[in-house]
Amino acid sequence: MESLQEWLYFFFYVVEKNEIMNKVNFKILPDELLLKNGKIIDPFIDKVYTGDIFIDKGRIGDPSKQTKKTKIIDCSGKIITHGFCDIHSHFREPGREDKETLETGSLAAMAGGFTRVCVMPNTHPPIDTPELIDFLSKKSKSYPVHVHPIGAVTKNQDGKNLTEMGLMKKQGAVAFSDDGLPIQDGKVMRMALEYIKPLDLPIINHAEDVCLRSDGLMHEGLVSTNLGLPGNPDFAESVMIHRDLELASFTGSKIHIPHVSAEKSVAQISKFKTQFKNVSSEVTPHHLYFNDEALSSFDTNFKVAPPIRTENDRLSLIEGLKSGVIDCIATDHAPHTLEEKETTFDLASCGMIGLESCFGAVYKVLVYQNKFKLLSLIKFLTINPRNVMGFDSNLFSYEKTAEIVILDERKKWKFTEDSIKSNSLNSPFIGEELIGRIEFTISKNQIYSRTKLDI
Amino acid sequence: MSLKNRHLFGLKDYPKKDIESILDLAFKFREVLDRPIKKVPSLNGLTVVNLFFENSTRTRISFELAQKRLSCDTVNFSASSSSLKKGESFKDTAQNIEAMKIDAVVIRHPSPGAPKTLSKFIKSIIINAGDGTHEHPTQAILDMMSLKEKFGFLKGLKIGIIGDILHSRVALSNIYGLKTMGAEITLCGPPNLIPEFLKDLGVNINYDVDEVIDWADALNVLRIQRERMGIGLVPSVREYRNFFGINQKRIEKHKKDIVIMHPGPINRGVEIDSAVADGQNAIILDQVLNGVASRMAILFLLCGGKK
Ligand SMILES: [Zn+2]
Numbered sequence: 233m234e235s236l237q238e239w240l241y242f243f244f245y246v247v248e249k250n251e252i253m254n255k256v257n258f259k260i261l262p263d264e265l266l267l268k269n270g271k272i273i274d275p276f277i278d279k280v281y282t283g284d285i286f287i288d289k290g291r292i293g294d295p296s297k298q299t300k301k302t303k304i305i306d307c308s309g310k311i312i313t314h315g316f317c318d319i320h321s322h323f324r325e326p327g328r329e330d331k332e333t334l335e336t337g338s339l340a341a342m343a344g345g346f347t348r349v350c351v352m353p354n355t356h357p358p359i360d361t362p363e364l365i366d367f368l369s370k371k372s373k374s375y376p377v378h379v380h381p382i383g384a385v386t387k388n389q390d391g392k393n394l395t396e397m398g399l400m401k402k403q404g405a406v407a408f409s410d411d412g413l414p415i416q417d418g419k420v421m422r423m424a425l426e427y428i429k430p431l432d433l434p435i436i437n438h439a440e441d442v443c444l445r446s447d448g449l450m451h452e453g454l455v456s457t458n459l460g461l462p463g464n465p466d467f468a469e470s471v472m473i474h475r476d477l478e479l480a481s482f483t484g485s486k487i488h489i490p491h492v493s494a495e496k497s498v499a500q501i502s503k504f505k506t507q508f509k510n511v512s513s514e515v516t517p518h519h520l521y522f523n524d525e526a527l528s529s530f531d532t533n534f535k536v537a538p539p540i541r542t543e544n545d546r547l548s549l550i551e552g553l554k555s556g557v558i559d560c561i562a563t564d565h566a567p568h569t570l571e572e573k574e575t576t577f578d579l580a581s582c583g584m585i586g587l588e589s590c591f592g593a594v595y596k597v598l599v600y601q602n603k604f605k606l607l608s609l610i611k612f613l614t615i616n617p618r619n620v621m622g623f624d625s626n627l628f629s630y631e632k633t634a635e636i637v638i639l640d641e642r643k644k645w646k647f648t649e650d651s652i653k654s655n656s657l658n659s660p661f662i663g664e665e666l667i668g669r670i671e672f673t674i675s676k677n678q679i680y681s682r683t684k685l686d687i
Numbered sequence: 688m689s690l691k692n693r694h695l696f697g698l699k700d701y702p703k704k705d706i707e708s709i710l711d712l713a714f715k716f717r718e719v720l721d722r723p724i725k726k727v728p729s730l731n732g733l734t735v736v737n738l739f740f741e742n743s744t745r746t747r748i749s750f751e752l753a754q755k756r757l758s759c760d761t762v763n764f765s766a767s768s769s770s771l772k773k774g775e776s777f778k779d780t781a782q783n784i785e786a787m788k789i790d791a792v793v794i795r796h797p798s799p800g801a802p803k804t805l806s807k808f809i810k811s812i813i814i815n816a817g818d819g820t821h822e823h824p825t826q827a828i829l830d831m832m833s834l835k836e837k838f839g840f841l842k843g844l845k846i847g848i849i850g851d852i853l854h855s856r857v858a859l860s861n862i863y864g865l866k867t868m869g870a871e872i873t874l875c876g877p878p879n880l881i882p883e884f885l886k887d888l889g890v891n892i893n894y895d896v897d898e899v900i901d902w903a904d905a906l907n908v909l910r911i912q913r914e915r916m917g918i919g920l921v922p923s924v925r926e927y928r929n930f931f932g933i934n935q936k937r938i939e940k941h942k943k944d945i946v947i948m949h950p951g952p953i954n955r956g957v958e959i960d961s962a963v964a965d966g967q968n969a970i971i972l973d974q975v976l977n978g979v980a981s982r983m984a985i986l987f988l989l990c991g992g993k994k
Contacts, residue, residue, distance in 0.1 A: 454884040458699060460799040460821025460859060463882075530800030574808075575777050576798035578819075 256684055257653075258339065258376065261677045262303040264288055265687070266295065267638065270307030273607055275314060275615040276626045280607060285312055287634045290677035294630060303687040305672065307638055311606070314614040314627045315347025315635035315675055318587065320411075320436075320490055320514060320562035323349075323379070325371070326364075327356025332567040332655045334368070337587075338375035340565070340654035343682075344587035345613075347377050347635040347675035350621060353384040354412040360384035360395045365403040376678040378635075380406040380621070385424050385435060389413050392420060394427055401431050406621050409436035411490065412537075416442045418475060425485040434486040434512070434620065437476050439497070440538055444468035449577060450534075451541040455524040461577060464539050470496035477504040477511060488620055489513035491564050493538040495548035502557045512620045514562040515549050517586055517593040518660070522546070526660065532573045532580035533660040536564070550602055553612060560616040563590050567656030584661075585654045589647045591639065592666025600667050606641060638672040645669050690988050694813040696802050697822030698863035706831070706867060712984035713832050713977070719756070720980055729987055730759035734789045738781075739765045739816075740796040745951060746816050746826075749975070750793050753982035759990075762789070777801070778808050785809040791990055794818070812989050820854050826950055827860035829981040831868060833974045834905060837946055842869035847899040849931060850909030850958055851880040851920075857950045861907060862890055875899045876909075876931055877921060896931050900938065905946035908933050911958045924957055934960040944968055951975070 267285040274280075286295040286302075323337035332340075334351075341349050351368065353359035359368060365381045372379035383405035387393045389412075397408055408428065415421045415437050424435055445468040450456050452463020473489055480487035481504060489501060492513050501513050518536060523543040527534045534540060552558035566583025573580050591613070598604040598612075615625045627635050647661045673680040690705045698706070719727055735754050737747055747763065754761040764784060784792070791812040794802050799821035802813050817823040835841055846865055852858045852874050865872055866889060873891040874881050881892055893899050900906065911927060921927050928934075938945060947959070947969040955961050964971060 454887050457882045457884040458859075460819055460856060462820070530803045532804075571776065576796065576804055577800045578798040579777075 257343070257680050257682065259679050259681070259685060259687075261287065261290055261634075261674065261679050262687055264298060264302040266298050266302050266304045267307050267312050267636070268304050270310050270312035270638065272628075273311055273313040273610050274628050275607065275611045276628065278607070285628070285636065287636075287674065290634055292628060292630055292632045292634055305638070305687065309640075310671060311639045311641050313610050313637055313639070314625075315637050315673060316345045316591070316613040317348040317617040317621070317623065318346050318563050318565065318590075319350045319407075319560070319617045319621055321349045321351050321565040321587065322354065322567065322583070323351045324355060324567060326367075330655070331569055334372045334379060335375050336653065336655040337565070338372065338377045338379065340585070340587045340652070341377045342673045342675065342678075342680035343651075343653045343670065344590050345637040345639060345670040345673050346587055347637070347673060348380070348618070348623065349377055350380045350382050350406055352409060352411040353382055354389060354410070358384045358389045360387050360389070362396055362399040362403040365400045365405050369404040376675050376680070378676065380404065382407045382409050382411075382436070384408065385410045385415060386420065391415055391417055394424060397428060397431060401433060405433070407434045407436055407488065409438070409490070411436060411438045414438045414440045414442055414472060418479070421476060422479050422483070425479055425483040425487065429483060429485050432486065432622075434488040436488045436490050437472070438537075439469050439472040439476060439489060440464070441468045441472045444471060448539070450527050451524045451539040453524060453542055455527060459527065459530070461527075466494035466496050466541060466545065469494050469538050470500050473497050473500045477501070477508070480510060481508045484510065486510045490562065491516050491519065491538055492549065492552065492558060493519050493541050493545065495545045498548050498552040498557055501552075502555070505557060512559045513557070514560050514617070514620075515553065515558050516562060516564045517590045518584060519549055520546065520561075520597045521593045522660070530577050531660060532575065532577055533584055533658050535577065535580050535582055536566070536584055537582040550598065553598070554604070559612075559620060561590070561594055561612045562617065563587050565654075567654055568658045569656060570658075573658050583658070585652070585656055585659050588652060588654065589659060589661035589664075589666060591670055592645065592647060592668050593661060593664075595641070595668030596666055633676070634674050636672075636674040637670060640669045640671050642667065643669040689991070693989070694802070694806060695824055695985060695989060696813070696815050698824045698827055698860050698867070699822070701824075701863065701867065703867050706828070706864060709828055709981065709984045709988060710832055710835060712987060713828070713981045714836075716756075716983040716987075717977065717980040720976065726756050726758060728758045730754070730757040730990055733759040733791070733990055734762065735759055735791045735793060735986070736762045736764055736784055736789050737816075738784065738792050738794045739763070740794070740801070741817070743795055743817065746795060749978045750816060750982050752979050753986055756979065757983055757986055759986070777804070781805050781808045785811055791986070814985060814989065817856050819856065821856055822860045823856040824860045824864070825978070825982055825985060826857050827864040828985065829974055829978040830861055830907060830948060830950070831864055832977045832981050833948060833970050834946070836973065836977065837970055838904065841865065844870040845873070845902055845904045846870050847873050847875055847903035847906045848909065849875045849896060849899070849906055849933065850911055852876055852885070852909075853880045853882055854912070855909050857907075857909060862888060866890070873899050873902060877927070880920060896933070897937060897940070900941050900945060903945060905948060906933060907948045907950070908959050910950065910952065910954055913954065913957070928957060932958060932960065933963050935962040935966070938963060938968075946970055948974060
């Protein structure tokens with residue numbers, strides 16, 4: 233009986249494995265692969281040059297060592313750069329696998345050019361023990377992207393009792409957050425920041441003062457007044473950020489501010505950043521792309537926390553990236569079922585998927601509309617988020633495991649439902665024309681290709 | 688004579704010409720209501736559902752009467768939103784009702800935007816009968832009709848809207864409609880219940896009710912929910928009455944014939960005293976009758992009735 237069971241497990245493992253590989257866009261990397269004649273952007277050495285990248289058994293190799301068996305991808309006219317790193321995603325496993333699993337999330341990440349993803353712990357149950365961290369690390373081993381668990385700050389995300397952060401770090405936790413739920417109690421936040429000092433990992437607090445947010449459903453302003461929707465004011469965020477920065481500068485711990493959405497928040501971070509180096513922050517593609525006018529349609533796909541704010545806030549977020557107050561772009565990829573979004577605005581869940589539309593959206597806003605250099609945009613998606621999490625950034629030196637994205641910089645394309653690899657479809661980007669498209673992503677000895685690949 | 692929009696979601700950006708058409712026809716239907724036989728065959732054969740996710744006897748009866756006077760078939764559906772939270776989704780309810788072959792839906796719902804969301808799920812014509820703290824367009828139409836009946840014009844009229852503006856769909860629809868028709872508006876009430884952003888819509892805000900009475904041709908006095916008293920929004924009934932209550936003394940002090948409106952139901956002795964509500968300057972009961980006429984006009988114009 234036991235051997236039959238084992239055999240069955242093996243059988244299903246093979247079926248499952250084949251299923252991933254059957255998805256036409258994903259393949260195992262050939263032994264030797266040459267990415268030929270691309271425009272290489274290496275954000276680590278701050279250089280842009282034309283050349284080849286050789287991948288030898290999944291690792292960066294010396295292009296002169298290629299042989300007759302070497303497969304070639306012609307990259308002329310394309311950009312070759314570091315695989316993107318998303319430090320804020322929700323993959324919903326365990327508990328809500330109908331929305332996203334570690335596997336489908338990984339496929340969506342690959343399609344979006346991401347080779348490394350940090351997943352938030354607000355699953356069911358929340359990731360609040362070393363055992364659960366271990367579960368996530370082991371479960372995601374065979375999937376094509378590197379998945380890093382973020383552990384909960386408090387047990388069951390109750391906002392009161394600290395988790396075993398030391399043991400969770402040992403099992404692979406890279407940061408701690410109760411994301412989705414703000415740590416409302418200032419004393420708890422102080423204790424968490426103090427406790428984490430020797431671990432040298434960041435705390436990420438979803439910055440919204442719960443009392444000030446109240447029952448707010450969108451940004452409080454003229455648009456919310458016109459729509460009759462209860463408002464969530466910008467100061468609900470900036471007040472919380474101010475508190476967290478005061479506490480972190482007192483304790484000297486690392487703090488990372490997620491999904492900054494308001495001009496007032498950028499001002500707070502800017503003020504503290506001049507005297508205090510342990511603070512970093514991120515902004516999402518949707519806060520850079522949309523403003524609150526978009527909610528006039530009552531489209532629940534625009535319902536996110538923190539809310540999409542005014543045009544003025546949007547512009548200040550772009551300015552924040554330009555000035556270095558905001559360090560990186562993170563997607564806050566938050567899958568939800570159709571049922572949870574196809575309802576009235578008050579009952580709909582918060583969040584949107586973001587991995588697959590990310591590059592096209594931020595390229596359009598930053599490079600195309602706001603004249604950022606492509607190199608600086610690439611940094612917001614590669615070296616900067618890796619630095620926040622303390623990951624290796626020197627990806628193009630020999631012997632490094634290949635984490636590469638190949639993209640078509642100027643390509644205008646429409647983001648459509650049928651291309652989505654995520655298990656969920658909740659995205660207001662569907663139907664939008666985006667600029668800059670991912671062609672290939674290489675990670676963990678696997679390759680994603682947008683079109684059918686013959687190598 | 689047809690309207691630009693297929694549905695009536697609200698009066699924001701609603702064409703002036705269409706408001707005028709509705710008002711003109713409403714006055715004609717008002718004449719019908721004054722006849723001994725108060726019925727016309729205009730919408731014979733049409734089926735309208737009154738889909739009420741929130742209790743509102745007055746608005747429902749007003750719509751029902753309007754439908755009956757126009758000779759159309761009426762079905763009433765009441766569901767509390769709490770039962771929806773537990774079981775059947777909004778989408779299912781909507782699609783189930785439409786599957787029974789109906790032509791138009793009058794919807795009252797506690798969530799802002801629900802009528803627009805409904806239009807994504809069903810094909811019928813939709814009339815908003817109040818969606819949470821968003822809009823109540825038919826109320827604003829009947830208010831404008833009542834003002835026009837009293838003054839003969841709307842352009843340049845000075846209207847004070849008194850009370851909890853923040854939570855009032857009546858106030859918002861009145862602001863849009865009256866601004867479009869060229870009236871001037873001053874909002875008055877406790878400052879925490881008046882969003883500052885409304886200034887961007889070109890209305891005045893004044894926290895001194897006596898100054899507003901002095902200035903205005905008419906007051907639209909909003910109902911203050913007793914539930915909101917004493918829970919942080921309004922400290923107490925006596926505090927509210929003291930600073931914003933419309934009483935005989937206040938009106939007399941200004942020695943003027945100011946017209947008094949109220950969307951009902953009235954909290955006598957809170958936002959308005961009986962002497963004022965029942966006084967000769969009050970047009971509160973005319974509003975009720977005009978409500979039926981206005982809703983007849985709206986149903987007729989949206990559902991393409993024949994004369
Ligand atoms: Zn968050």
